[in-house]
Amino acid sequence: MSLSLCKVRLQEERKQWRKDHPFGFYARPKKTADGTLDLTRWDAGIPGKSNSLWAEATYPVTITFSDEYPSKPPKVMFPPGFWHPNVYPSGTVCLSILNESQDWRPAITLKQIVLGIQELLTNPNPDSPAQEPAWKAFSKDRATYEKKVKEQAKKYANAT
Template identity: 45%
Template sequence: MCAPAPRPSYFSLPPFGVLANFILFPSLVCQVLMGTVGASSWCLQGFVAKPDTLPDGSVNLMVWRCVIPGKQGTDWEGGYFPLTLEFNDDYPTVPPVCKFPSGFFHVNVYDSGLVCLSILSSGWKPSITVKQVLVGIQELLDDANPNSAAQQRCYELYKKNMPEYKNRVREQAKRYPSRV
């Protein structure tokens, strides 16, 4: 069972819609993903979300390269953490697969980098936007759910040695010091 969604104040934006509808209109993708209001200020907060560019220069709307900034005032602050979103043809009926790099240190992230969060599994709704997913994952970074641990070593430190857990988080933030 994955971690329940943290308590972020989700934005009321339109749902992303079917990816295939945007293949010919990639400029519309960001407007729908980020909403028509406040998209530029949201990007200034350190978030990045853009479709992958293939070697031939074309855009792959099924894979997105993202960056999630560590929240100010937390042990994650200063880190800009790379995340990949992989969509399949059934999106938005099914959630995207969200992955940090392999070996990412977090109670609710598997060794493979796969994020375990309820809004990405049993709590998924087609109305959840990519922006909401990214903000939810940012909230999860500092609001881990040890009752739904994905990594045993992280869980043990979290439960038995919180100072060392926090030290490992701060060290990880230093490994991702700037946006990609």
């Protein structure tokens, strides 16, 4: 018998998202084997900002909520090996608002999370490296960094 708070909040997030979500983003709970929706695991898509290296592509993430949400933040993951200085090799996003001991607050909404990640794509935080290749390239070899970002954008390019 879990705490009601987590479930109530997740359904509230779903409702708020339905009413209002930023253009180009999607977020939906995963379907379970018996045809229901699992509100603790979501698939979401983050569009790269237009006029940036990340433009014209939508990057997939999975968002996982624990029983202790919203006391504790959800975990957000890109596909493994995602090229970004603040994304761990496993795909986990390193972002202060997703860190319980840093800026996570229970009031942060799903919309704020995905917008935060979109912002992080174009503005990496070099002080908080999560993977070596992208971080090194970003710090020391900007040409390679940008080339890799563009390649990755092609991989996740929006259908036209």
